[in-house]
Structure formats: structure tokens, C-alpha cells
Amino acid sequence: MLNSCNENKxxxxxxxxxVLLLAGFxxxxxxxxxxxxxxxxxxxxxxxxxxYGYYVDNYAKNDKANMTPESNPSIGVLSKFxxxxxxxxxxxxxTVLNADIHNQNxxxxxxxxxxxxxxxxxxxxxxxxxxxxxxxxxxxxxxxxNFIAGANAGTTIADEIPEDATSVGxxxxxxxxxxxxxxxxxxxxxxxLIDTIRNSGASTSNAKAYxxxxxxxxxxxxxxxxxxxVPRIKEDPSSDGGFPSGHTNAAYLASYGFAYAVPxxxxxxxxxxxxxxxxxxxxxxxxxxxxxxxxVMATAVAASALNDPANKSVKEAAYAQAHEVxxxxxxxxxxxxxxxxxxxxxxxxxxxYGFAQTGDTTKPMVVPKGAEVLLETRFPYLDDTERxxxxxxxxxxxxxxxLDDTEGWGRLNLFAAAGGYEAFENDVTVxxxxxxxxxxxxxxxxxxxxxxxxxxxxxxxxxxxSGNNTYSGxxxxxxxxxxxxxxxxxxxxxxxxxxxxxxxxxxxxxxIGSDFTQSEAGTLELTIGNKEDVFDINGDATFxxxxxxxxxxxxxxxxxxxxxSYDALADKSAFSAVEITGLPENYxxxxxxxxxxxxxxxxxxxxxxxxxxxxxxxxxxxxKEPKDDDAFATEPTETDKEENPGDSTTETEKAPAKVExxxxxxxxxxxxxxxxxxxxxxxxxxxxGDDTNIILYAGLLAASAIAAAxxxxxxxxxxx
Amino acid sequence: xxxxxxxxxLACLAVFLFSLIKLGGIGFEYVQSExxxxxxxxxxxxxxxxxxxxxxxYPVRPQFQSLLHTNPNIVGWLSIENTKIDxxxxxxxxxxxxxxxxxxxxxxxxxxxxxxxxxDAESLDRQTIIYGHQxxxxxxxxxxxxxxxxxxxxxxxxxxxxxVAESYKVEIFSVxxxxxxxxxxxxxxxxxxxxxxxxxxxxxxxxxxxxxxxTKKDNIITLSTCNTLQDPEDGRLVLHGKLTKT
Numbered sequence: 005m006l007n008s009c010n011e012n013k014x015x016x017x018x019x020x021x022x023v024l025l026l027a028g029f030x031x032x033x034x035x036x037x038x039x040x041x042x043x044x045x046x047x048x049x050x051x052x053x054x055x056y057g058y059y060v061d062n063y064a065k066n067d068k069a070n071m072t073p074e075s076n077p078s079i080g081v082l083s084k085f086x087x088x089x090x091x092x093x094x095x096x097x098x099t100v101l102n103a104d105i106h107n108q109n110x111x112x113x114x115x116x117x118x119x120x121x122x123x124x125x126x127x128x129x130x131x132x133x134x135x136x137x138x139x140x141x142x143x144x145x146x147x148x149x150n151f152i153a154g155a156n157a158g159t160t161i162a163d164e165i166p167e168d169a170t171s172v173g174x175x176x177x178x179x180x181x182x183x184x185x186x187x188x189x190x191x192x193x194x195x196x197l198i199d200t201i202r203n204s205g206a207s208t209s210n211a212k213a214y215x216x217x218x219x220x221x222x223x224x225x226x227x228x229x230x231x232x233x234v235p236r237i238k239e240d241p242s243s244d245g246g247f248p249s250g251h252t253n254a255a256y257l258a259s260y261g262f263a264y265a266v267p268x269x270x271x272x273x274x275x276x277x278x279x280x281x282x283x284x285x286x287x288x289x290x291x292x293x294x295x296x297x298x299x300v301m302a303t304a305v306a307a308s309a310l311n312d313p314a315n316k317s318v319k320e321a322a323y324a325q326a327h328e329v330x331x332x333x334x335x336x337x338x339x340x341x342x343x344x345x346x347x348x349x350x351x352x353x354x355x356x357y358g359f360a361q362t363g364d365t366t367k368p369m370v371v372p373k374g375a376e377v378l379l380e381t382r383f384p385y386l387d388d389t390e391r392x393x394x395x396x397x398x399x400x401x402x403x404x405x406x407l408d409d410t411e412g413w414g415r416l417n418l419f420a421a422a423g424g425y426e427a428f429e430n431d432v433t434v435x436x437x438x439x440x441x442x443x444x445x446x447x448x449x450x451x452x453x454x455x456x457x458x459x460x461x462x463x464x465x466x467x468x469x470s471g472n473n474t475y476s477g478x479x480x481x482x483x484x485x486x487x488x489x490x491x492x493x494x495x496x497x498x499x500x501x502x503x504x505x506x507x508x509x510x511x512x513x514x515x516i517g518s519d520f521t522q523s524e525a526g527t528l529e530l531t532i533g534n535k536e537d538v539f540d541i542n543g544d545a546t547f548x549x550x551x552x553x554x555x556x557x558x559x560x561x562x563x564x565x566x567x568x569s570y571d572a573l574a575d576k577s578a579f580s581a582v583e584i585t586g587l588p589e590n591y592x593x594x595x596x597x598x599x600x601x602x603x604x605x606x607x608x609x610x611x612x613x614x615x616x617x618x619x620x621x622x623x624x625x626x627x628k629e630p631k632d633d634d635a636f637a638t639e640p641t642e643t644d645k646e647e648n649p650g651d652s653t654t655e656t657e658k659a660p661a662k663v664e665x666x667x668x669x670x671x672x673x674x675x676x677x678x679x680x681x682x683x684x685x686x687x688x689x690x691x692x693g694d695d696t697n698i699i700l701y702a703g704l705l706a707a708s709a710i711a712a713a714x715x716x717x718x719x720x721x722x723x724x
Numbered sequence: 725x726x727x728x729x730x731x732x733x734l735a736c737l738a739v740f741l742f743s744l745i746k747l748g749g750i751g752f753e754y755v756q757s758e759x760x761x762x763x764x765x766x767x768x769x770x771x772x773x774x775x776x777x778x779x780x781x782y783p784v785r786p787q788f789q790s791l792l793h794t795n796p797n798i799v800g801w802l803s804i805e806n807t808k809i810d811x812x813x814x815x816x817x818x819x820x821x822x823x824x825x826x827x828x829x830x831x832x833x834x835x836x837x838x839x840x841x842x843x844d845a846e847s848l849d850r851q852t853i854i855y856g857h858q859x860x861x862x863x864x865x866x867x868x869x870x871x872x873x874x875x876x877x878x879x880x881x882x883x884x885x886x887x888v889a890e891s892y893k894v895e896i897f898s899v900x901x902x903x904x905x906x907x908x909x910x911x912x913x914x915x916x917x918x919x920x921x922x923x924x925x926x927x928x929x930x931x932x933x934x935x936x937x938x939t940k941k942d943n944i945i946t947l948s949t950c951n952t953l954q955d956p957e958d959g960r961l962v963l964h965g966k967l968t969k970t
Contacts, residue, residue: 705747715736
């Protein structure tokens with residue numbers, strides 16, 4: 005234990021130091037992810053036409069008659085693969101143009117196959133052998149079994165792999181009607197939507213034939229195909245291309261269909277699709293670039309199918325059926341995708357598989373024509389332009405292999421997009437009509453939102469912001485509910501509440517970056533469970549309307565503990581009505597110069613009759629540290645000690661002397677402050693000395709040697 | 725030889741052997757710490773080369789991937805030329821855990837170089853604080869006091885600070901000895917003025933004056949270790965530098 009800076013017990017010298025006077029502290033995100041403060045107009049999200057035209061207009065041209073990037077959109081959307089690979093005239097005579105990326109691609113295949121677990125191998129077998137639509141059902145989580153029952157979905161590939169699978173190639177016989185699920189079942193509309201998307205010029209065979217890029221096990225013997233799939237390896241490699249992965253394409257197509265019908269499972273379905281794609285690499289059947297290609301193509305195909313006016317009734321029926329039949333049943337199956345952070349991590353990694361941005365990294369995001377349909381049911385209260393902005397702000401940066409196609413399909417990140425905007429590039433108005441239910445009634449935007457735009461929330465619905473937001477244009481709440489479930493949910497600008505209910509439920513408090521204004525028709529509702537739970541306004545406060553304070557967890561605030569802090573309070577500004585729950589009846593609010601407190605009104609009256617003291621000084625921070633003023637300095641409290649505490653004895657001895665601790669440098673009129681960790685406790689300056697007693701032991705060594713020498717010398721001397 | 729002489733001689737021998745064993749133990753510990761540190765230094769060097777200066781949109785840069793497998797509490801890397809400082813930076817939920825644990829979570833007198841628990845390596849506060857022991861063998865922050873020498877300072881004004889998310893050049897603008905009475909371990913400041921006041925104070929305290937400009941938009945890094953020049957118990961050596969993304 006390092007409990008001393010030095011073993012020498014020298015007399016302590018009190019250093020005279022300058023002291024720092026601060027009004028308080030608040031958490032400041034110095035290097036947030038704020039985007040450039042340039043407002044962009046809608047030209048930023050205008051579609052860009054590729055050589056084959058727009059995918060959504062030409063998706064039906066994916067056939068054998070069109071075998072060029074200019075004529076076949078499924079080949080064209082992947083044409084950035086040309087930077088890495090030049091197709092040859094035969095399956096084995098193409099040319100690697102970018103050896104670095106190609107070698108990485110095969111190396112990643114080797115690494116992933118070498119490190120696969122038994123569980124992964126088993127899953128890879130099942131994904132390979134089962135109808136992909138059937139495998140994609142897992143993304144529905146707890147509703148999966150209900151879907152299987154309602155849609156009569158079936159597979160003949162059992163969960164347990166037969167022992168002879170290493171020599172017998174099993175095929176999926178699907179359900180008793182020979183299909184993965186029935187269109188005439190109680191969930192037949194959902195089945196029809198998936199089938200429709202899967203049959204919309206969705207085959208990868210033309211692209212595979214065009215690119216003629218070998219499967220990874222043909223590039224390197226070190227890529228091992230799982231033994232149970234060896235019987236499935238085609239003997240004729242000339243018709244067995246690897247790029248793009250067909251299974252991955254199918255997995256995403258089915259998952260986009262499910263996500264359209266059940267947008268409540270959007271992120272989970274995307275993760276499930278990415279898991280299926282990943283299993284292709286695990287199986288040894290495909291390389292990461294094959295899988296990436298499969299995803300890109302599927303995204304374009306799914307959007308095309310969903311955009312086609314001919315499919316309008318199909319998709320509407322699927323959405324309605326999902327909500328009227330499937331989601332009304334209680335979910336019973338295990339959800340493999342219940343952890344949002346894990347899903348996000350896995351999905352995000354698989355977008356690029358760790359490839360570096362070796363291309364131009366400065367290209368602005370492009371949003372493909374019609375891609376916004378992929379978010380149609382996820383954000384039903386937004387319009388197409390707004391959905392395109394979400395795709396724009398959540399897109400991947402440019403420069404990754406394969407992903408920089410002209411239209412922008414490769415850079416879409418639908419998992420992130422399902423979490424809402426990542427930036428307000430310009431002012432955003434959200435109107436949510438709660439009477440329409442679903443996401444109209446309540447939604448959560450999970451992403452960290454940057455940008456310079458302003459958020460206006462209107463309509464009766466409830467919007468929750470849960471990201472660590474840095475948008476700087478301010479927040480206007482006109483109607484409905486706007487909730488914070490992160491301390492910086494409302495960004496860095498001012499917050500104005502005219503007729504809505506602004507709520508928070510963040511145990512560490514919420515910070516308002518600038519001024520806060522609430523009109524007569526507005527309600528501010530705070531849930532408070534501890535003393536850090538402060539609504540911290542870093543600007544002027546103008547109060548009006550209703551204040552609801554819900555105290556939870558038995559928390560009773562100290563009189564000097566701010567509930568709302570602010571830099572200044574507008575003249576005569578106060579809430580018209582205050583409703584306090586969770587505290588005894590005699591508690592009431594009290595407005596200080598810099599903070600609002602909740603005080604026991606009986607005790608307050610006593611205090612006021614004794615001494616007309618000024619209201620407690622505000623701290624202006626979210627550390628809730630009592631200000632280091634004279635009153636506190638003369639009667640130091642635990643939280644008040646400026647020390648970097650070592651042991652409590654020294655601490656107590658030193659504390660009273662602090663006030664006199666001034667030096668010539670104190671002309672700066674700064675005083676030392678207690679370092680706080682946000683909950684008012686002093687933070688100790690760690691003792692980083694080396695308490696090894698080298699000098700002591702070296703001294704003892706020398707002393708004992710000398711003493712022995714003296715004894716021996718003396719004996720010799722005496723003996724003479 | 726009288727029996728008294730014999731006892732004294734025996735006692736001397738005992739003390740001699742005891743001291744020898746203790747010194748050996750200390751030496752062994754120093755060597756062991758150095759070995760353990762070498763392992764991760766090589767691991768880091770290898771992964772830096774492999775990563776080939778890749779820039780990524782994602783928070784964890786490639787060179788930290790393998791380090792994070794070793795210990796997910798690694799948040800960065802600090803290296804200062806012409807000193808022994810070339811170490812991983814760890815962070816826990818308090819400022820004591822890594823005082824006496826190495827990056828393998830084994831007990832170690834040298835502890836680890838660690839970031840103040842209030843700081844966030846992915847989104848730096850105005851002041852990021854890194855602590856380390858002033859080891860007598862010069863390891864950890866044992867050679868930080870070299871910066872008190874004007875010649876050394878003038879020749880080594882910059883060093884590198886890497887977090888899992890970003891790489892920074894650090895330009896040193898202040899170095900001094902003080903005691904814990906001076907609170908230099910605040911991670912954030914309520915206002916720009918408070919921050920600039922603080923920056924002025926720490927610039928003025930520097931033993932070696934510099935004319936580097938630090939503005940309210942700059943973030944700073946503070947290296948802190950024990951030092952006995954002013955106080956054997958609460959003395960500290962503090963070095964402040966300005967961060968620039970590289």
C-alpha cells in the first residue's frame with residue numbers, strides 16, 4: 005500500500021498557494037461530436053443517378069439479358085468492386101487490382117474460420133441449409149414462435165445437425181406445403197410481403213456471374229469450410245462465384261420486409277440479418293467483401309420493392325396484420341437480440357468488417373432515390389424528406405471498399421437510422437399525433453444528435469431523446485411531451501416550452517445548455533431521486549405554467565440542495581402552480597438568486613423570523629457543490645474541504661487553516677476549490693510516491709557491515 | 725572472542741542478511757514490473773505497425789483492439805521521448821484502483837499510469853489528468869522531474885498522448901512542484917472565465933516560463949506524480965500540456 009510519499013518524516017511545510025474562485029462546476033463536454041455549424045439545404049439529400057439509372061426505377065432489369073454495370077443495376081450498384089477486382093473471361097482468370105484489400109479480405113476469412121466456435125459453426129450450417137426467410141424470423145425475438153405458428157412457417161432442417169451431414173447434403177423441405185410459410189395463413193400478408201421482396205429482381209446470380217470472384221476457400225486452403233457443408237461445395241467452380249453473397253442478400257431482404265411490417269424490431273432485425281451474413285464467413289463459404297456486397301444489393305432491392313406502387317397494398321396489409329395479429333399476442337420465445345449495445349456493436353462492425361477508409365474520405369453522404377421507404381413505418385410521423393435527412397445524417401463516411409457507389413446504397417446504415425437523426429443539419433419540426441397510436445404516440449430517438457439546427461416538437465405525441473446530444477440550435481416544445489432520458493438530451497441551445505410537457509427521468513440530472521423559458525400553458529415535470537438530480541439551466545430562467553416535482557426513492561432534499569439551478573432568474577418570474585409528490589405536505593418551493601429549492605415551509609418560517617438571511621447561493625453547476633464562500637469557509641463541512649485528503653487526521657487539522665492560506669499569488673483572487681466528482685464528495689489526489697525503503701535497507705546493510713567490521717577489528721586489536 | 729562480541733557479530737550478520745534480502749526483493753520487483761511493462765509495450769508497438777495509421781469512424785482505433793482484450797480498462801497510451809514513459813493508460817471507477825495494480829490487474833507497487841476516473845477518454849474534458857508513481861528506479865512517472873531542468877525541458881517540449889479514439893500532440897506549457905493544497909485536479913470548469921483563470925494560474929506557477937497560448941477552446945492534459953521537494957507527504961510534481969489532435 006502506498007501510503008506515503010516519502011519514508012522520511014520531515015516536518016510538514018505548509019505551502020502557500022494561490023486559490024481559485026469558481027462559481028461552481030458543471031459537466032462540460034469539451035470535444036463533443038458537434039458537427040459543422042453549416043446549415044444544409046435539401047440539395048444535400050438530392051439523389052444522384054448512377055450509370056444504370058436509379059435502382060428503384062430499374063430493379064427489374066436484373067436479368068441475364070443485362071450483364072454490364074450500365075445495364076444491370078445489381079451489377080452496377082456493386083461496381084466499386086472494380087477498384088479491387090477486374091473480372092476475367094473465365095472463373096479463374098480475373099485480375100486482383102488492389103492486392104492489399106484483396107489480401108486483407110482473404111486474411112479476414114482465414115481468421116474468422118480459424119477462430120469459429122462449435123456454436124458458430126452449428127449456426128452457420130443452419131443458416132446455410134435453411135430457407136433464409138425462415139432463419140430471419142429469429143429477428144422478431146419474442147414474437148418468433150407466434151409468427152412460426154401463425155404463418156405455418158416450417159423447415160425440415162432440424163436444430164440438431166444429423167451425424168451424417170458431413171457426407172450427406174441435406175436440403176430444406178420447408179413446411180408441409182413445401183414453402184417456408186403460407187400466404188393463406190393468419191399472417192399470410194406478412195409472408196406475401198417477404199415473398200414479394202424476395203422476388204423483385206433480387207437474385208445475386210447475375211452479379212456473381214459478372215464479377216467471377218472466387219469463394220474464399222478457393223483463394224486459400226487456409227479457409228476451412230465447416231465439415232457439415234463440405235458436401236455442398238459445388239464441384240464446378242466456374243458457376244460458383246463468391247461476390248456478392250446470395251445468402252446475405254436473402255437474409256437482408258427478408259429482414260427488411262419484417263422490419264417494414266414490425267418496425268418496433270428494426271434494430272434487432274438488422275442485427276439478425278448481419279448475423280446471418282456473418283455466418284457465411286464463419287462457414288468458409290464467403291469473404292467479408294462478398295457479405296458486404298450482399299447487404300448493399302439487398303438494401304437497394306428491398307427499397308425498390310417497397311417503392312413499387314404495385315406493392316403498396318401488399319406492404320400496407322403486412323404492416324396492418326403485424327400490428328393487429330402478431331403484436332397483439334404475447335411474445336413467448338427467447339429474444340437473441342435483446343441487448344441494444346451488443347446489437348449496435350455487432351452490426352456496426354459488420355458494415356465494414358474493419359476495412360480502412362482507403363478511398364476518398366471527404367465525399368458528402370448521398371441518399372439514394374427511394375431509400376427513405378425503408379424508414380416509412382419506422383418514422384410514420386415524418387415525411388419523406390425528413391426520412392432522407394435521417395439516412396443522410398446516419399450514413400457511413402466515404403472511402404470504404406465497395407461502399408462508395410454513386411447512388412449511396414453502400415453507405416446507408418439502417419441500424420443507426422432506426423435511432424433517428426444523428427445531426428440536425430437544419431431546423432427540424434416533428435409533429436406527432438398521438439391519436440394514431442404506435443410511433444405517432446410515442447417514440448425514442450436514441451442517437452447522439454449534433455448539428456446546428458433547432459428541434460421543434462409539436463403535436464400531442466411524446467418524443468424521448470436519449471442520446472448525448474450536442475445540437476446547438478435550441479429546442480422548442482409547442483405541444484405534447486418531450487422527454488429527456490440523457491443528461492444532455494436537449495443539446496446545447498436554449499429550451500422554450502410554450503404549451504407542452506417537458507419531462508426528465510435522469511438520475512444524474514439534466515443540463516440545459518442555455519436559457520430556459522416556460523410559458524403559462526407549459527409544464528415542467530421533474531423526477532428527483534437524489535441530490536445530484538438537478539435541472540441545471542446554464543443561462544437565464546424564465547418560469548411560468550406548472551412545475552411538477554416527483555420525489556422518488558424516499559429522497560428528501562436538504563434546504564441548500566438545488567432542484568433547479570440557473571444563472572439568473574427573470575424579474576418576478578415564477579411557476580404559477582407547483583405540484584409536489586413524494587414529500588410531506590408542508591414542503592414548498594423557494595426561489596434563490598441562482599437556484600430553486602424545495603424547503604420545509606415550517607422550518608423556513610422559523611429561519612426567516614430568526615435571521616433574514618439571503619437565499620442560499622447557487623452553484624451554477626451540476627455538481628451541486630456548495631459555494632466556497634465565507635459562510636462555508638468558516639464552518640467547513642465534509643464536502644467543503646479543499647484538501648486532497650490523505651488521512652482524516654491531517655485533514656481535520658488542516659481544514660480550518662485554509663482560509664488564511666493566501667500568498668502573493670493570491671492577488672489573482674482565485675481560491676482553491678474542492679475537486680468534486682459530481683456528487684459533492686471531495687476527490688482525493690492520489691498518492692503516487694514510491695514507498696520502497698531502499699535507503700533504509702541500504703543504510704542497515706552498510707551499518708551492520710561496519711558494526712561487524714568494528715567488532716572484528718577491535719578483537720584483533722585487543723588480541724595484539 | 726567474548727560472548728558479547730559474538731552476539732553483536734551475529735546480530736550484525738542477521739541485519740546484514742535481512743537488508744540484503746529486502747533490497748533483493750525490491751530489485752526483483754522493479755525488474756519484474758519492467759518485464760511486465762515490456763510485454764504490453766511490444767504488443768502495442770506491433771499493433772501500431774499493423775494498424776498502419778488507420779483512421780476509423782469507430783471509437784476504438786485498431787492499435788488498441790488487442791490491448792483492450794488484455795484489459796478493457798485501457799483508455800490510452802502515453803509516451804514521452806528521452807524518458808522511460810511509454811505506458812498504457814488505465815482508468816477505473818476511482819483513483820485508487822490502479823495505484824497498486826498493473827494492467828494485468830496483479831498487485832504491483834508501481835501500479836499503473838491511470839486517468840482520473842472523472843475524465844472520459846472518448847470525449848475529453850477541458851482538463852484530463854493522468855497519475856503515475858514516482859518510482860525510484862525511474863519507471864512510471866519517476867523521470868517526470870527531468871522536466872524541471874530547463875535544458876531538458878527546452879529539448880523535449882512535446883510528447884504524444886493517444887486515447888482509444890484519438891491521437892494528440894501535447895505541447896508542455898507548465899511544470900512545477902506544489903502540494904495538494906493547490907487544487908489542480910479539477911476536470912471541468914463552470915465557465916470559460918473560470919477555466920482561463922485556472923490556466924493563468926498554472927502558467928504562472930511554471931518553474932520554466934513559456935509563452936504558449938492556451939485559449940478557452942483548448943483542452944489540456946495534466947500529468948501528476950509525487951514529489952518531495954516541497955512536502956514529503958503532500959508534495960506533487962505537475963506538468964501541464966496543451967492538446968492538439970494529430
